[in-house]
Amino acid sequence: xxxxxxxxxxxxxxxxxxxxxxxxxxxxxxxxxxxxxxxxxxxxxxxxxxxxxxxxxxxxxxxxxxxxxxxxxxxxxxxxxxxxxxxxxxxxxxxxxxxxxxxxxxxxxxxxxxxxxxxxxxxxxxxxxxxxxxxxxxxxxxxxxxxxxxxxxxxxxxxxxxxxxxxxxxxxxxxxxxxxxxxxxxxxxxxxxxxxxxxxxxxxxxxxxxxxxxxxxxxxxxxxxxxxxxxxxxxxxxxxxxxxxxxxxxxxxxxxxxxxxxxxxxxxxxxxxxxxxxxxxxxxxxxxxxxxxxxxxxxxxxxxxxxxxxxxxxxxxxxxxxxxxxxxxxxxxxxxxxxxxxxxxxxxxxxxxxxxxxxxxxxxxxxxxxxxxxxxxxxxxxxxxxxxxxxxxxxxxxxxxxxxxxxxxxxxxxxxxxxxxxxxxxxxxxxxxxxxxxxxxxxxxxxxxxxxxxxxxxxxxxxxxxxxxxxxxxxxxxxxxxxxxxxxxxxxxxxxxxxxxxxxxxxxxxxxxxxxxxxxxxxxxxxxxxxxxxxxxxxxxxxxxxxxxxxxxxxxxxxxxxxxxxxxxxxxxxxxxxxxxxxxxxxxxxxxxxxxxxxxxxxxxxxxxxxxxxxxxxxxxxxxxxxxxxxxxxxxxxxxxxxxxxxxxxxxxxxxxxxxxxxxxxxxxxxxxxxxxxxxxxxxxxxxxxxxxxxxxxxxxxxxxxxxxxxxxxxxxxxxxxxxxxxxxxxxxxxxxxxxxxxxxxxxxxxxxxxxxxxxxxxxxxxxxxxxxxxxxxxxxxxxxxxxxxxxxxxxxxxxxxxxxxxxxxxxxxxxxxxxxxxxxxxxxxxxxxxxxxxxxxxxxxxxxxxxxxxxxxxxxxxxxxxxxxxxxxxxxxxxxxxxxxxxxxxxxxxxxxxxxxxxxxxxxxxxxxxxxxxxxxxxxxxxxxxxxxxx
Numbered sequence: 001x002x003x004x005x006x007x008x009x010x011x012x013x014x015x016x017x018x019x020x021x022x023x024x025x026x027x028x029x030x031x032x033x034x035x036x037x038x039x040x041x042x043x044x045x046x047x048x049x050x051x052x053x054x055x056x057x058x059x060x061x062x063x064x065x066x067x068x069x070x071x072x073x074x075x076x077x078x079x080x081x082x083x084x085x086x087x088x089x090x091x092x093x094x095x096x097x098x099x100x101x102x103x104x105x106x107x108x109x110x111x112x113x114x115x116x117x118x119x120x121x122x123x124x125x126x127x128x129x130x131x132x133x134x135x136x137x138x139x140x141x142x143x144x145x146x147x148x149x150x151x152x153x154x155x156x157x158x159x160x161x162x163x164x165x166x167x168x169x170x171x172x173x174x175x176x177x178x179x180x181x182x183x184x185x186x187x188x189x190x191x192x193x194x195x196x197x198x199x200x201x202x203x204x205x206x207x208x209x210x211x212x213x214x215x216x217x218x219x220x221x222x223x224x225x226x227x228x229x230x231x232x233x234x235x236x237x238x239x240x241x242x243x244x245x246x247x248x249x250x251x252x253x254x255x256x257x258x259x260x261x262x263x264x265x266x267x268x269x270x271x272x273x274x275x276x277x278x279x280x281x282x283x284x285x286x287x288x289x290x291x292x293x294x295x296x297x298x299x300x301x302x303x304x305x306x307x308x309x310x311x312x313x314x315x316x317x318x319x320x321x322x323x324x325x326x327x328x329x330x331x332x333x334x335x336x337x338x339x340x341x342x343x344x345x346x347x348x349x350x351x352x353x354x355x356x357x358x359x360x361x362x363x364x365x366x367x368x369x370x371x372x373x374x375x376x377x378x379x380x381x382x383x384x385x386x387x388x389x390x391x392x393x394x395x396x397x398x399x400x401x402x403x404x405x406x407x408x409x410x411x412x413x414x415x416x417x418x419x420x421x422x423x424x425x426x427x428x429x430x431x432x433x434x435x436x437x438x439x440x441x442x443x444x445x446x447x448x449x450x451x452x453x454x455x456x457x458x459x460x461x462x463x464x465x466x467x468x469x470x471x472x473x474x475x476x477x478x479x480x481x482x483x484x485x486x487x488x489x490x491x492x493x494x495x496x497x498x499x500x501x502x503x504x505x506x507x508x509x510x511x512x513x514x515x516x517x518x519x520x521x522x523x524x525x526x527x528x529x530x531x532x533x534x535x536x537x538x539x540x541x542x543x544x545x546x547x548x549x550x551x552x553x554x555x556x557x558x559x560x561x562x563x564x565x566x567x568x569x570x571x572x573x574x575x576x577x578x579x580x581x582x583x584x585x586x587x588x589x590x591x592x593x594x595x596x597x598x599x600x601x602x603x604x605x606x607x608x609x610x611x612x613x614x615x616x617x618x619x620x621x622x623x624x625x626x627x628x629x630x631x632x633x634x635x636x637x638x639x640x641x642x643x644x645x646x647x648x649x650x651x652x653x654x655x656x657x658x659x660x661x662x663x664x665x666x667x668x669x670x671x672x673x674x675x676x677x678x679x680x681x682x683x684x685x686x687x688x689x690x691x692x693x694x695x696x697x698x699x700x701x702x703x704x705x706x707x708x709x710x711x712x713x714x715x716x717x718x719x720x721x722x723x724x725x726x727x728x729x730x731x732x733x734x735x736x737x738x739x740x741x742x743x744x745x746x747x748x749x750x751x752x753x754x755x756x757x758x759x760x761x762x763x764x765x766x767x768x769x770x771x772x773x774x775x776x777x778x779x780x781x782x783x784x785x786x787x788x789x790x791x792x793x794x795x796x797x798x799x800x801x802x803x804x805x806x807x808x809x810x811x812x813x814x815x816x817x818x819x820x821x822x823x824x825x826x827x828x829x830x831x832x833x834x835x836x837x838x839x840x841x842x843x844x845x846x847x848x849x850x851x852x853x854x855x856x857x858x859x860x861x862x863x864x865x866x867x868x869x870x871x872x873x874x875x876x877x878x879x880x881x882x883x884x885x886x887x888x889x890x891x892x893x894x895x896x897x898x899x900x901x902x903x904x905x906x907x908x909x910x911x912x913x914x915x916x917x918x919x920x921x922x923x924x925x926x927x928x929x930x931x932x933x934x935x936x
Contacts, residue, residue, distance in 0.1 A: 055080055056845045056852065057798060060739040060805075062158070071600065071609050072164040072674040073686055073731050073745065075099075078157070081935055084194075085153035086852075086883070088211075088899060088929065093153065094178065095856050096839050097161055098745075098792045098807040101832065104877070104908060105137075106240060106271070107901075107924030111145040114161060114176030115747055116788040116811035118832035118864075119145035121694040121723070123173040126180045127295060129377055129392060130170070130484070132456040134400030136303035136371040139867055141699040142454050142490055144172070150299045150373050150398075152232040154196065154213035155279045157183045163747070164688035164729050165672050167596040167611030168464060168478050174694045174725045174751065184293065185226025186283045188217040191936075198897065198931025200236065203905065204923060205270070206550045207237035211929060219283075228281040236273040241551050242922035243267065243423035244309065247868025248349070248912045250822060251315050254341045257822075259349030259912065262868065264419050265311025265360075266553040267920075274302040289383035296376050301400075303369040310362045310439070310554050312417035312425055314339055314355040344421070347914025351421045358417035360427055360434075362442060362542065364408040366559035371400030388466040394459075401453035401490075406559065408566060410542050411445035423918055440543035440555060447566055449495035452584055458486040473601045478611070484592040488698040492584025494634060496577050540565050551923070579637045582624035582657060583706035586716070588698045589620040608675035617695065618665040621718035623703035627765045628655040630706055662703045662718035668693050682736060688729040696720040696755050700780045707775075709766050714778040721782050725751045731792075738798065745792040756783035756817050757865075759824045778869075784816035786830050805841040821913060825871050826864065834858040851884035863910070872919060875909040885933070893935040901927040 059078040066076035075097045079085045087093040091109025095102045102109040103119065111119035124131065124146035133147045160179040162169060169177055193216035201208045212233045219226030246263035253260070277299040284292045315338065343353030377394035417427045427434040464480035471477075542557055544565075549556030598611025626633040633655040672690035679685055701720055707713035731745035758781050761774045790811040797804060811833050819828025836859045843852035857878040866872045879902050888894040903926050910920040 055850055056843050057739050057803070059086075060796065060798075060803070064735060064739065064741055066158070066160060067741075068684070068733070068735055070160075071607070071676065072162060072166055073688060073729055074163065075161045077159045084196075084885075084933060084935075085156055087881070088153060088901065089148065090151050090153050090156055090159065090180070091148035092881070092901075094148075094159060094161065096805075096841065096854065097159075098794050098839070099163065099747075099790070099809045099811075099837070100161060100176075101834060101837060101858055101861075104879075104924075105922075106238060106269075107927070108149065108236075110147055110149050112148065112178065113832045114163060114173075114178075115749070115809075116790060116813045116830070116833035117175030117694075117749075119143070120697050121173065122175040122178070123170065124148075124178045124180065125170060126297070126375065127182060127377065127379075128170075128179070129375075129394055129460060129462075130396060130458055130486075131297070131375050132373050132396040132398035132458060134371050134373065134398040134454050134456050136301060136369040136400050136402075138367055138369065138402040138405060138452050141697070142456070142488055143697045143699065144695065146178075147371065149275075150277075150301055150371055151180070152213065152234065152275065152277050152299070154215070154232045155182055155230050155277065155297075157181045163745075164674055164727075165613075165670070165690050165692055166609060166674065167598040167613045167670075167672060168480060170482070171594065171613055171615050171668065171670055171693055172695060174692050174723060174727075174749065182279065182281070182295065183215075183217070183228060184283050185217045185219050185228040185281060186223055186285065188219070188226075188228065190217070190219045190221075190226075192217050194933070194935045196897075196931065196933045198899075198929045200234075200927055200929045202237060202239065202925055202927050204241065204551050204925030205237040205239035209235035209237055211235070211931065224285045226281075226283045228283075230277075230279040232275070232277040234273075234275045236271075236275075238269075238271040238273055238305075239550055240269040240922050240924050241267070241553055242269075242907075242920060243553075243918075244311070245423065245870075245912070245919040246311060247866060248870045248917075248919070249315060251339060251350075253339060253343055253350065258345060259917065260315045260339050260343075260353075261350065261419070262315045263311050263313045264423055265309055265425055267310075267922075268308045268549060268552045268554070268556060269305065270549070271303060271305035276300050291379075291381040293379040293381075294377070295379075298372075298374045300372040301370060303371060305367050305369055306559055307365045307367070308363070308552075308554075308556060310360075312355070312358045312360040312427055314353070314358060314417065314419065346421075346916040349912070349914060349917045351917055352419060354416055354418040356416050357413065358415075358427065360412050360417065361445075362410040362439065362554075364410075364557060364559060364562075366406045366408070367402045368404040369400070369402045371398070373398040386467070386469070388468075390464045390466075391462070392464075393461045395457070397455070397457035399453065399455045401451070403451050403453055405450045405452065406563075406567060407446075407448040408557075408559070408562060409445045409447065410442035412442055421916065421918070423921060436555060440546075441541055443541050444566060449567070449578075450493055450581065452490065452492045452581075454488070454490045456488045458484055460484045473603050474599045475602050476600045477598065478600075479597045480595070482592075482594045484590070484594075486590040486592065487587070489587040490584060490699075490702070492581035494579055494581045551925075579634050581630075582626060582633050583630055583704055583714075586621065586623040586702035586704050588622075588701050588718075590695075591618045592616070605678040606675060607678075608673065610671075610673045612669065612671040615668045615670065615693075616665070617668070617722075618663070619701065619718065620661060620663050621701050621703040621716070622659060622661045623705070623716065624657060625660050625703075625705045626655040626657040626707075628707070629709035632709075633657045660703060664719050666721055668722065668724070682734060684733045684735075686729075686731045686733070688727075690727055692725045692727060693722045694725075695722045696780070700755060707764060707777075709764065710773065710775065712776050712778070713762070713764070717780045720755060720780060721753055723751055723753045723755065723782075723785075725749045739803065740797040741794060743792075743794045747788075747790050747792070749788040750785070751787065752785040753782035754784070754786050754815070754817070754830075755780055757824055757826050786813060786815045786817075788813045788830070788833065801844055801846050803843045803845075805839070805843075807839050809837040811835060811837070821871065825869060826862075829862045829871070831862050831864045834861040848887045848889065849885070852882065854881045854883075855879070856881070860911075860915070866919070870912055870919070873911050873913070873915075875911060875915065877906065877908065879906050880904050895933050897929070897931050897933050899929040901929075903928075 059080045062078040063076040089109045091102045099115045103111045113119045120143040158181045162177045196213045198211040215230040217228040244267045245261045248259045250257050251260040280296040282294045339353045339355050343350045375396040380391045382389045419425050462482035467477040545557040545561045547558030594615045596613040600609045636655045674688045677685040702716040703718045704716045727749040729747045733743040762777045766773045792809050794807040813830040813833035815828045838857045840855045863872045863874045882900045884898045885895045905926045908922045912919045
């Protein structure tokens, strides 16, 4: 294609809402003269052959055309061929785009972020509309970040990341908006499709799991009606072994306050993932001027998992005596592991030391988890004489979380526990190091059951108008309206089993942990002793429930073997309490109304668009409020404290548990200007000025209350405003050859109202003393903001059968809020931003073989607060992946594929403020996939 024709294609593509038939007619009329001249010049040279570029080079060429023809700063990835996306996971593919980062907590990309932002400050759209998302992991807080583990790459045709906004694209992103496109049957050959079957071997689990995807597309001879369906099934036996620190807090050692680990030990996580996805598309063209498309997506992820930790307490400044610590074996006021003065220090904290009287736990959590999403969308496009209209209506919903969460605790009181810089722990009892046989002799100390599930749904409708009218320098206008009704909710429950205490548990304090008070009259109430303590539970030891554990750092138990003894059916027939957890139960509703107007303009070599989007957001947050501590509010749901005497003091007060709703509304005006200047036929200068916004996370908007009386508490803030950013971007792009590019971009975001943690003292009622006390509460508010500045550099070039793709991003992110790591962890920090990120890909492709080797790297970054309130940082991380295909001669479309993920088995390391103070280390291992791909 000549540069002149390419420029004409780019002009036509600026009218993104025009139907394909109108765009093609416009292109044909504009190029008639050029083609006629070309025909005359080549009449004597013979007939021209059509050259179709496929495979890796073909996808790169399509991606560059998308970027070149865009009216804003965009990066794109296209599928190589039908059913062959560059990566098994969509998030992994996005990580190869300049300036895009992903989270990899379990060895697979889950959430993305763009240009130094956090995942919740970015949006993902499927064919232009939202897709509901829910997290399977019980420790994930419901956010606005999309969970890519629900979306297999087999259904994706292309990915586009809009780094600068346009008025017609939905608001809600400060970093970037990812636009996922799926295929349509009328755009494909009739009776075409793809079948892909692979076996996936994981080095950590040492298991081989099946992977399958298939797609089929049909259309009638008139190309007025088509159907397409796809199915994906994937299994993964996931194992992650590692070492963990369960929070850091301040401790005085040798007269100085230093950071010290609260608890530390080995960890082993195993999961059986089963993902099944259906995608169905029907497309009709009733006339040359109208088109109807129906898309349906259903994706489910079974994510049952077991987490086992073998750890010891080194410091607990809050629970220091038997009256406050339900796990204490007697009534003595024993401190739970205070680190002595022989500790080793680095960077203002302890990195090695010994704690006396260290309480130790072998803690098993067995979870039934899942995540499901469903989406149905109907699109109607109609061409009129003077304008074109597109109508979209749809519904999407998701649910997920942990429907059952069983805890098993095998505990002991160690004489001492020592740890070193590499998070190795050594326990001693009576002066002797604890052996594996000692560990296997532990019996069950306490049990607990609960759940935490979430739902996400949205109904939406939008109408867009494209008006190709020439008015002065303007070549066309776009306008439209949209309404969204969104709801995100979470529900938590807690189940407690009333075990019979003996004389060792006087005072009934252990009632908090499911142990019935000694003073309760068992005979009078007729409750059996099926779980007396000591008794049936005490007689069972860890060694009775052993299972295989590949690459586990300690002996592994089998929850399925433990359940008949520890959670027998008889338990649920007797005084067992299952109640709502008010601190984990909430509902946030948002009604969003948007309108926009924009104009496309062109002045010689200068082109672009200018527009404004106006959005009204009305939110309604419902949650539970109460006085007293969280346990008192839970017990109140049962109508009294009969079974919990002593658990909340001798004279418990009414917690006044109540449901409350808070309302909030705000209007956002979001202007934007995108310009492009063609320096030459192959070089483009781009610039953009815009105002963007990102709404607060749902978990922060939740009108919730949690209170640990005498210690601390937390509350949500339903009145939070969104974060706003004034941003400016500039880029230079040089398309110097086919499949080749050199580009550089500068960006700056001035963000106002960044959501920050606050800590304030509040007066509360202490049920134990029936008096008022002051305790610190954590909440959220709009802070002073932050700034993000950066540079992106990209290079790619084909050299015959070889090629290279490289990019680098530098980001400087700074918070405008004060830094106070001790009293307000996380303050003065920007989450998710690495200073340096880089990608390097080398590829080779000929008629029968193609291969690529890919390296993705990012430097350390602040990841947010851990579940224990400590700052967590993820260390430098680099991962090598590969893929290769051999095309079978004589069988068109058939190839044998080999893919490798994290082939050098890079571990994920985390630390607390100082790099010498490690907080965790996880080994996810490598994954290898071998299979066949057939395209027809």
